[in-house]
Amino acid sequence: MRCWVAGEEAGLSNLKLETRDKPRPEPGHVVIRTEAAALNFSDILMIDGKYQVRPERPFVPGQEVAGVVEAVPEGSKWKPGDRVAAKVYWGGFAEYVLLRDDMVIPLPDSISFAQGAALPVVYTTAMVALHHTARVQSGQTVLVHAAAGGVGLAAVEIAKAAGARVIATASSPGKLQIAVDHGADVTINYRDDDWKDQVKAATDGRGADIIVDPVGGDVALQSLRCIARGGTLLIVGFASGKIAELPSNLLLLKKVSAQGVMWDHNLDADMIAQVTHQMVDLLIAGKINPLSHQDYMLEDLPQALESLGNRASTGKLVLGFNSEGKPDGK
Numbered sequence: 001m002r003c004w005v006a007g008e009e010a011g012l013s014n015l016k017l018e019t020r021d022k023p024r025p026e027p028g029h030v031v032i033r034t035e036a037a038a039l040n041f042s043d044i045l046m047i048d049g050k051y052q053v054r055p056e057r058p059f060v061p062g063q064e065v066a067g068v069v070e071a072v073p074e075g076s077k078w079k080p081g082d083r084v085a086a087k088v089y090w091g092g093f094a095e096y097v098l099l100r101d102d103m104v105i106p107l108p109d110s111i112s113f114a115q116g117a118a119l120p121v122v123y124t125t126a127m128v129a130l131h132h133t134a135r136v137q138s139g140q141t142v143l144v145h146a147a148a149g150g151v152g153l154a155a156v157e158i159a160k161a162a163g164a165r166v167i168a169t170a171s172s173p174g175k176l177q178i179a180v181d182h183g184a185d186v187t188i189n190y191r192d193d194d195w196k197d198q199v200k201a202a203t204d205g206r207g208a209d210i211i212v213d214p215v216g217g218d219v220a221l222q223s224l225r226c227i228a229r230g231g232t233l234l235i236v237g238f239a240s241g242k243i244a245e246l247p248s249n250l251l252l253l254k255k256v257s258a259q260g261v262m263w264d265h266n267l268d269a270d271m272i273a274q275v276t277h278q279m280v281d282l283l284i285a286g287k288i289n290p291l292s293h294q295d296y297m298l299e300d301l302p303q304a305l306e307s308l309g310n311r312a313s314t315g316k317l318v319l320g321f322n323s324e325g326k327p328d329g330k
Helices: 041-047 119-133 150-161 173-181 195-202 217-223 248-254 269-284 298-309
Strands: 002-006 015-019 029-038 064-071 083-087 096-100 104-106 141-144 165-170 186-189 208-213 227-235 257-260 292-297 316-320
Touching: 002 298, 015 298, 029 083, 029 119, 029 292, 041 298, 064 096, 064 119, 083 096, 083 119, 104 269, 119 150, 119 208, 119 227, 119 269, 141 150, 150 165, 150 173, 150 208, 165 173, 165 195, 173 186, 186 195, 195 217, 208 217, 217 227, 227 248, 292 298, 298 316
Parallel strands: 141 165, 141 208, 165 186, 208 227, 227 257, 292 316
Antiparallel strands: 002 015, 029 064, 029 096, 029 316, 064 083, 083 104
């Protein structure tokens, strides 16, 4: 099989497309033929050696895949031909991938592989953030930053499906329109110097009950100035490249909680199973609709990661693998 390998030296420039043996099924695992693999900022960090998960080099990067079950061990609950998606710790940018049973998500026939590849990390993260960590309620106001990105757009849809009023921020009119198309009630360009005042105005001065922040840096800091009393700031990531130093006096004065959103299949198995079930129900009901761009093929991974790193994309960037050599999203 073909796969991308991050070599001994860190950095995207050191990625190489190589040929390796296909994985074989083993107890508790299945092998899929990959049809789509989604990209994440954490892939770039992992390739650069700057992520908290640091595989022994060289390694195959990639954490979100979708495809068709190719081979299973005896007694598996999965069977060849099943359409699935899954998270892997690494190894996803390959034509065949070994998956752990408990990380596999069944894909309805109505969902494309490109859409399915967006579910295991960003949609699961947004589900954990809103339904497990913050326990979003109907009628609350949820502010979502970077709302046209992977986690952001997922959070817009999930908050809306929960009956919340959604305020979305993004950096351009086009990105804001994407947020509207996926359920946002109010949009604000966070390049505006007064964006936090616009949030307060949109909530009659009260502020947002829940703020989903995948950006970090100054965006996280300013979010504390437009959060409701008793609100929750969800720290999802640091796409800005900067980790915010949150002033504890603002947390104190507003009785605000700042909570990190982190989950792990080994440590949170029951919770992940629950939110996965909820997520599939929302998917079948049409209440979430992943926006995936399968504009790149396996051979194009370095260019795709560069586009992601430059924040030039919306929704999820996905690599295609189909044999015709052009993406079809199926």
